[in-house]
Amino acid sequence: MAPARKPRDMLAPDPDGGHFEPHVPDVDYGVLDSLIGYAIRRAQIRVYEDFVSSLAAWHITPPRFSALQIIGRNAALKLTDLAQILGIARSGAVLLVDALESMGLVERLPSATDRRAYGLALTDAGRRTLEDVTAAVCAHDARIAGDLSEEEREVLRGLLERLGR
Amino acid sequence: MAPARKPRDMLAPDPDGGHFEPHVPDVDYGVLDSLIGYAIRRAQIRVYEDFVSSLAAWHITPPRFSALQIIGRNAALKLTDLAQILGIARSGAVLLVDALESMGLVERLPSATDRRAYGLALTDAGRRTLEDVTAAVCAHDARIAGDLSEEEREVLRGLLERLGR
DNA sequence: TATTGTTATACTCTATAACTATA
DNA sequence: TATAGTTATAGAGTATAACAATA
Numbered sequence: 001m002a003p004a005r006k007p008r009d010m011l012a013p014d015p016d017g018g019h020f021e022p023h024v025p026d027v028d029y030g031v032l033d034s035l036i037g038y039a040i041r042r043a044q045i046r047v048y049e050d051f052v053s054s055l056a057a058w059h060i061t062p063p064r065f066s067a068l069q070i071i072g073r074n075a076a077l078k079l080t081d082l083a084q085i086l087g088i089a090r091s092g093a094v095l096l097v098d099a100l101e102s103m104g105l106v107e108r109l110p111s112a113t114d115r116r117a118y119g120l121a122l123t124d125a126g127r128r129t130l131e132d133v134t135a136a137v138c139a140h141d142a143r144i145a146g147d148l149s150e151e152e153r154e155v156l157r158g159l160l161e162r163l164g165r
Numbered sequence: 166m167a168p169a170r171k172p173r174d175m176l177a178p179d180p181d182g183g184h185f186e187p188h189v190p191d192v193d194y195g196v197l198d199s200l201i202g203y204a205i206r207r208a209q210i211r212v213y214e215d216f217v218s219s220l221a222a223w224h225i226t227p228p229r230f231s232a233l234q235i236i237g238r239n240a241a242l243k244l245t246d247l248a249q250i251l252g253i254a255r256s257g258a259v260l261l262v263d264a265l266e267s268m269g270l271v272e273r274l275p276s277a278t279d280r281r282a283y284g285l286a287l288t289d290a291g292r293r294t295l296e297d298v299t300a301a302v303c304a305h306d307a308r309i310a311g312d313l314s315e316e317e318r319e320v321l322r323g324l325l326e327r328l329g330r
Numbered sequence: 331t332a333t334t335g336t337t338a339t340a341c342t343c344t345a346t347a348a349c350t351a352t353a
Numbered sequence: 354t355a356t357a358g359t360t361a362t363a364g365a366g367t368a369t370a371a372c373a374a375t376a
Binding site for chain 4: 243244273276281
């Protein structure tokens, strides 16, 4: 039989998984400090960290939130449409919708005009949850941008939109 | 026995995997359009797409490039340091360094002071490759930010750095 | 022939937990 | 008792390729 062992996490926390430090002191980041792409990556890591911890109670991740928002705003979307809008493969959209459906937030309604397709819709629970979750996401977004004035946020959104054309 | 089948990709390309369209026409994005977090995600997808296609020939991904850059600039870094700087778990750093080592770009040198630890270093090939790759990454970064003036890039980097404090 | 949803499969990235050898 | 590197394992998330039903 296997010998009893003491779980490590009862003695001392594993040092992995602390908060991300964008600029560790005394480290030379070289060209990374001048790249727009790396600045975006640094920001993205911190934003993602805060999003996940803010919405852990609902088990809502960024792609799930985006999907709920898009489905709620656009009636009878097909799975293929959703995939294109989110920029993911159709097979990924199937998995995403499967998860939201098993959470009782989304349903697949048969299309009236195309017997291959479904129209996606929020359930009543989905609509209620989306309201709460949207409030939490907006609070999160305001928190991570808390340092910025409304004008600065406008400028930031505008500059980001012009990248990669 | 299994019947012969025609591979689909010889007939017509699978519609998945085209370019990401940040704003699909006639789609209501709801609150997503006002979120800083979603603006960053949209930008990140396009930047990542361009990075990967620009560096596919070297098999260099963004985390690999960051690691090479950091290792090249900071002598005798430990794996644990690298993990902290990049914001990943130590186990992830091991895999990352394994990949770079198998590509002949990085080596683990035994530490003089700590027999548990290694000091990471670029090989000669690693230094040469990093030069070429850095030029390609800078060209990529200039391309995705091509629309922006130097002043605007400065503003963008500054605003991104202030997020999530 | 092409498209819709689906499944199978695989690969990358990431994390947690545990282990070993040192410290 | 804690740390450095490692391994095993698992879970997201993603992609490609193929398929049946339908257009």
